[in-house]
Amino acid sequence: MRLYFAPLEGITGHIFRKTFFEYFGCVDQYFIPFIKPNQRGHLSSRERQDVLPENNKGMYAVPQILTNSAEDFIRTAGKLKKYGYQEINLNLGCPSKTVVTKGRGSGFLAFPEELDRFLYTVFSRAETEISIKTRVGKDSPGEFGPLLEIFNRYPVKELIIHPRVQRDVYRNRPDWQVFGEACRESKNPVCYNGDIFSVEDYQRFTDTFPAVDRVMLGRGLLMNPGLSGEILLGKRMEKQTLRRFHDALYERYKEELSGSKLVLFKMKELWGFLAPVFTNYEKYAKKIKKAEKPQVYERAVESLFEEQNLL
Numbered sequence: 001m002r003l004y005f006a007p008l009e010g011i012t013g014h015i016f017r018k019t020f021f022e023y024f025g026c027v028d029q030y031f032i033p034f035i036k037p038n039q040r041g042h043l044s045s046r047e048r049q050d051v052l053p054e055n056n057k058g059m060y061a062v063p064q065i066l067t068n069s070a071e072d073f074i075r076t077a078g079k080l081k082k083y084g085y086q087e088i089n090l091n092l093g094c095p096s097k098t099v100v101t102k103g104r105g106s107g108f109l110a111f112p113e114e115l116d117r118f119l120y121t122v123f124s125r126a127e128t129e130i131s132i133k134t135r136v137g138k139d140s141p142g143e144f145g146p147l148l149e150i151f152n153r154y155p156v157k158e159l160i161i162h163p164r165v166q167r168d169v170y171r172n173r174p175d176w177q178v179f180g181e182a183c184r185e186s187k188n189p190v191c192y193n194g195d196i197f198s199v200e201d202y203q204r205f206t207d208t209f210p211a212v213d214r215v216m217l218g219r220g221l222l223m224n225p226g227l228s229g230e231i232l233l234g235k236r237m238e239k240q241t242l243r244r245f246h247d248a249l250y251e252r253y254k255e256e257l258s259g260s261k262l263v264l265f266k267m268k269e270l271w272g273f274l275a276p277v278f279t280n281y282e283k284y285a286k287k288i289k290k291a292e293k294p295q296v297y298e299r300a301v302e303s304l305f306e307e308q309n310l311l
Helices: 014-023 045-051 070-082 105-110 112-125 141-151 176-185 199-208 219-223 227-233 239-256 260-277 282-290 294-307
Strands: 002-005 029-031 087-092 129-135 159-162 190-193 214-217
Touching: 002 227, 014 239, 070 087, 070 112, 087 105, 105 112, 105 129, 105 141, 112 141, 129 141, 141 176, 159 176, 176 190, 199 227, 219 227, 219 260, 239 260, 239 294, 260 282, 260 294, 282 294
Parallel strands: 002 029, 002 214, 087 129, 129 159, 159 190, 190 214
Antiparallel strands: none
16 A cells, blocks of 8 residues: 655645654655746745755655646646656645635636646646546536546546545545546546545545555644554554654744744644644643743643643
């Protein structure tokens, strides 16, 4: 089984990826949060830092592009190729309303003819391999059959399927029936993404789809950074390892980011996922969330690690 780390905007940037890679690993590919091509054709400072080879040493990292313009995709893919990337991922999965209203991400799925023209141009001219991360439609899973016919016309390196529609966001359960149909009908390799939060979730999935040999994890790795190791090695995460990971990530954010407010924002964003991995975490999570000064934050984290255990 090959495990991938999904791109999560604002969280899994290069500092997080590097730290996760050092302390946990057991991931075959790391997908970089999406790049939004701009009118000038330049990468933003954040985007550039994310794709610099020195910020992704030792890992197989895949940049992701969010656009509905073939020309923008091709131009940006060309820039990324100069950094050494041989694979680019197309984002057809983002469910954010601000993205969807512009016909990007999963919003692009509502325009299959335009999507087909986009893919024809991109695959005709791109100089890298292209993978696609997609949902199964914008409003209804019934949209996916015609979409899969479009994907089947092109040499997609792999089709990463999150079997929800855009309007679900992250509500409701992933549609395994539609995913199963995709496994049978896709001419391209298929990867699964969606709601693998535990070893038990992973086992249920592999029992149902024994032929699928690649799974993308996202929120599950934020909730339990040791999940990939538990799946592949049968080894549970140790509290000391999590503490070292936290401390290294915190220090790196302090070195790289401007001001304690931004550092605390980044750490609190992670704790929104991570806190429930501890026993009786609620009061500690509240203190972390309310902390406005580094010293207050650090005391709350210290207490949580000293007084509670991992589930």
